[in-house]
Amino acid sequence: MTEEEALRLAEALVFASAAPVGARALSQLLPDDLDADAVLAALRERYAGRGVELVEAGGGVQFRTAPDLAPLLRKVVEIPRRLPRVAMETLAIIAYHQPVTRPEIEEIRGTSLSQQTLDSLLEADLIGPKGRRESPGRPTLWGTTPHFLAQFGLRDLRELPRREDLLLEPTVVAGPVGQEVRSEQGSPLSPD
Amino acid sequence: MTEEEALRLAEALVFASAAPVGARALSQLLPDDLDADAVLAALRERYAGRGVELVEAGGGVQFRTAPDLAPLLRKVVEIPRRLPRVAMETLAIIAYHQPVTRPEIEEIRGTSLSQQTLDSLLEADLIGPKGRRESPGRPTLWGTTPHFLAQFGLRDLRELPRREDLLLEPTVVAGPVGQEVRSEQGSPLSPD
Amino acid sequence: MSASDTDSLVLRLEGFEGPLDLLLDLARTQKVDLAKISILALVEQYLAVIEGARSVRLELAADWLVMAAWLTWLKSRLLLPEGAETEEAEHAADALASRLRDLSAMRAAAAWLSGLPQLGQDVFARGTPEDHTEIDRSRLALDLGSLVRAYLQAMRRRVRSRRYEPRPLTLWSVKEALQRVAAMLGSLPDWVSLEQFLPEGFGSVLERRAALASTLLAGLEMARGGAVRLRQEHEFGPILVRRAEGAVEEGA
Numbered sequence: 001m002t003e004e005e006a007l008r009l010a011e012a013l014v015f016a017s018a019a020p021v022g023a024r025a026l027s028q029l030l031p032d033d034l035d036a037d038a039v040l041a042a043l044r045e046r047y048a049g050r051g052v053e054l055v056e057a058g059g060g061v062q063f064r065t066a067p068d069l070a071p072l073l074r075k076v077v078e079i080p081r082r083l084p085r086v087a088m089e090t091l092a093i094i095a096y097h098q099p100v101t102r103p104e105i106e107e108i109r110g111t112s113l114s115q116q117t118l119d120s121l122l123e124a125d126l127i128g129p130k131g132r133r134e135s136p137g138r139p140t141l142w143g144t145t146p147h148f149l150a151q152f153g154l155r156d157l158r159e160l161p162r163r164e165d166l167l168l169e170p171t172v173v174a175g176p177v178g179q180e181v182r183s184e185q186g187s188p189l190s191p192d
Numbered sequence: 193m194t195e196e197e198a199l200r201l202a203e204a205l206v207f208a209s210a211a212p213v214g215a216r217a218l219s220q221l222l223p224d225d226l227d228a229d230a231v232l233a234a235l236r237e238r239y240a241g242r243g244v245e246l247v248e249a250g251g252g253v254q255f256r257t258a259p260d261l262a263p264l265l266r267k268v269v270e271i272p273r274r275l276p277r278v279a280m281e282t283l284a285i286i287a288y289h290q291p292v293t294r295p296e297i298e299e300i301r302g303t304s305l306s307q308q309t310l311d312s313l314l315e316a317d318l319i320g321p322k323g324r325r326e327s328p329g330r331p332t333l334w335g336t337t338p339h340f341l342a343q344f345g346l347r348d349l350r351e352l353p354r355r356e357d358l359l360l361e362p363t364v365v366a367g368p369v370g371q372e373v374r375s376e377q378g379s380p381l382s383p384d
Numbered sequence: 385m386s387a388s389d390t391d392s393l394v395l396r397l398e399g400f401e402g403p404l405d406l407l408l409d410l411a412r413t414q415k416v417d418l419a420k421i422s423i424l425a426l427v428e429q430y431l432a433v434i435e436g437a438r439s440v441r442l443e444l445a446a447d448w449l450v451m452a453a454w455l456t457w458l459k460s461r462l463l464l465p466e467g468a469e470t471e472e473a474e475h476a477a478d479a480l481a482s483r484l485r486d487l488s489a490m491r492a493a494a495a496w497l498s499g500l501p502q503l504g505q506d507v508f509a510r511g512t513p514e515d516h517t518e519i520d521r522s523r524l525a526l527d528l529g530s531l532v533r534a535y536l537q538a539m540r541r542r543v544r545s546r547r548y549e550p551r552p553l554t555l556w557s558v559k560e561a562l563q564r565v566a567a568m569l570g571s572l573p574d575w576v577s578l579e580q581f582l583p584e585g586f587g588s589v590l591e592r593r594a595a596l597a598s599t600l601l602a603g604l605e606m607a608r609g610g611a612v613r614l615r616q617e618h619e620f621g622p623i624l625v626r627r628a629e630g631a632v633e634e635g636a
Contacts (some may be wrong), residue, residue: 009241011259016343018513020467029264051200052207057503060194064507072201072221073508075496080504082222087399092493102357103596108486110404111447119536129353138350145529148421153507166492167418208508257514273527277534284535302542316524343526353532 001031006039007046012044020060020150058150083124087117091126095148095160097142099130126151198231206235210253244367275316278310283318287340287352291322291333306382310334318343403451406430408491410485418485423477424462425454556583556595561602565612565625575615575624578603 001009009029014021027036029034040061052063067074083091090113093105106113121127130143149156201221206213219228232253236246239255247256257265275283275350285300286292299304313319322335341348392621400406410429434452438444458480501507520550565581580597581594603625605614615624 008243008258009261010265012257013243014257015267015510016257016265016514018509051205055507062509062636064503064509065206066200067207067501067507069201069204070506073204073208075221076205076217077508077511078210082502082505088325088494088498089490092490092497093599095497096493099204106489109401109481110407110483110487111402122529122533122536125529128527129357129532132351132353138354140353151503152497152502160493161496162494163486163489166489166496167545204508210511254512256511272523274525274530277537280530280534281538284531287531288535289414300542301538318524334601341526344528344531346528353528358532358536 001034003034003039003042006030006034007043007091010036010039010043013039014061014063015053017062020056020062022060025060042164055153056155057153058146058148059156062150064153083120084117087120090117091121091144091148094121094127095144096141096163098143099133100143101139101141103139105142116130124151157190193226195226195231195234198222198226199234202228202235206246206253206255207356212248212250212254214252217252223321264304273313276309279312279384281290283336283340286319286334287336287349288355290335292335293325293331293333295331297334330344403430403448404487406433406481407451408487411484411488418481418488420604421481423480424459427462427511427621430455431459449571555591556598558598558601558605561595561598563606565599565602565606569612569627572626575626578614578623581625 001050010026012027013029023036023040026039029155030036030039040054041060044061047063049066051066051069053066055064057064069184089109093108094100097104097108102113102118114139125145125147127142127148128145130141132138133141155162197314200226202213202218205218215228215232218231222228222231232246236253239246241258241260243258243261244255245258246253248254249256254268281301282297282305285297289296289300294310310319317333317337317339319340320337322333324330325333336349400409407430410426410433413429414421414425431452434444434448437448458473458476461469462477464470464473503509521571561581562636564583568581578599579596581603582595600623603614603623604610606613607628610623610628613628615626616622617624
């Protein structure tokens with residue numbers, strides 16, 4: 001198999017799949033002397049700057065439309081509703097504190113979590129149950145799903161910004177105080 | 193918009209659309225001086241001989257895997273079958289309410305349960321008979337199998353998220369309607 | 385904070401997701417690093433807002449008031465001269481600042497996530513993915529998430545379709561007791577225990593007690609009207625009934 005043939009095959013494989021495709025799935029199709037990662041890298045290069053690009057997300061690669069075309073495409077492609085702010089905050093808390101129980105989420109937000117919010121995240125397949133905490137009442141632990149990574153175009157959870165970096169908020173720091181670096185980090189749960 | 197930009201847009205549009213894209217749909221996004229047919233023709237040419245090709249289908253164009261690659265892909269892409277929604281709901285109800293009779297499942301779902309659904313769960317070895325209820329007609333009791341636990345990666349049934357963690361009760365039990373539901377939600381075998 | 389700011393906060397109170405949300409917003413208006421906010425100033429602002437809101441709407445949710453009470457305690461301790469209690473308060477103040485930092489970080493994380501190009505919103509996957517699988521019926525894609533979702537769906541549909549029907553009342557009423565006592569009275573020669581008037585066949589202890597209470601009420605009612613006399617020999621002893629001939633005697 002030539003390199004060009006490998007490229008064709010990888011292109012077809014990734015194009016056909018509804019979910020991100022891992023290098024391992026490709027390597028099963030390739031002869032031993034061809035490296036799947038290298039083939040995918042060459043494929044990405046070929047699509048760079050095109051209307052459809054190869055991006056890494058959720059443990060594999062996937063073709064996606066270029067972000068700059070979104071305004072035009074939204075006119076013709078059907079778009080699901082965006083998640084409301086509360087759901088996004090809850091999702092962020094679950095992403096950063098996972099595995100986490102419902103009372104812990106409520107503690108961090110300082111308010112109760114509505115059925116609707118949890119439902120919307122479950123239904124969007126962004127979160128899922130991750131076992132139980134071995135503490136009184138054995139509450140369910142929640143965490144993010146692989147689809148969460150795919151949805152936001154993240155390779156893995158380590159791509160989330162570190163919490164201490166998030167705290168350098170440009171909105172709070174008015175004026176050119178940007179260099180101020182804070183090393184300390186709020187504890188995830190500080191009980192009263 | 194340059195011709196190259198039009199090509200990018202056409203590529204993204206055809207890629208993202210759930211149905212074949214006609215020249216007219218594309219022309220709505222293009223400036224007047226660009227001919228949609230010409231753009232699609234150029235796009236087809238660009239993809240000629242590649243792993244994915246632009247083909248005519250159903251009054252428009254669509255990307256399709258190159259015919260010679262399809263047999264190669266057929267072996268690899270494994271998409272496990274999903275249970276239909278009705279079967280999944282039935283399975284969930286059996287998991288949470290077992291041992292449970294068919295009329296009880298129908299009562300909970302508020303609709304009759306087809307033999308086909310029950311058969312599909314039996315065939316998949318996800319449920320099995322668990323004796324009979326000692327009541328008129330001696331209906332069969334259904335419960336989940338050990339294979340059910342293995343399929344969902346559970347050690348035992350206590351690993352299922354508890355119903356109260358799913359937030360069913362706190363909001364549902366608002367007023368007399370909820371109370372009525374709650375009292376029947378308890379295990380069917382346990383008297384009040 | 386100026387008076388007009390306070391007013392607008394009062395009006396916006398319903399827009400806040402609980403006390404912590406409001407506190408964070410107030411901390412932001414101090415326009416400094418969250419690590420350097422003045423807890424005292426924050427407490428005063430919060431209390432001012434809550435006080436203002438109470439003058440407009442008396443019914444303020446409990447958690448707002450609980451937070452206000454806690455902050456009042458914190459403020460009083462922070463104002464004390466140096467001592468063990470101040471130290472305790474400083475710990476509490478640190479904990480509050482730390483919670484605000486964490487919430488703030490999660491806000492920022494949510495904003496960061498929202499800024500990412502989202503699949504299906506800003507970038508699109510292939511609209512017509514091809515399935516080259518020969519469907520292998522031996523494998524099922526089962527995950528706990530979809531099981532739980534299915535269960536929620538079934539239960540929610542059920543709640544929607546359910547109607548409330550009150551249970552029929554099975555308790556022996558005073559009216560029924562009155563009729564029964566009146567009907568039986570004529571055939572009684574002498575004092576009899578009140579319990580003799582109870583109907584037969586109760587399902588539960590509760591029903592029997594309710595019937596006894598109704599019968600006692602019926603007896604008292606009839607005694608007041610002079611139709612019967614009631615007597616009780618000693619405390620908790622049986623209550624006796626007979627037809628009245630003269631003066632009415634009160635039951636003990």
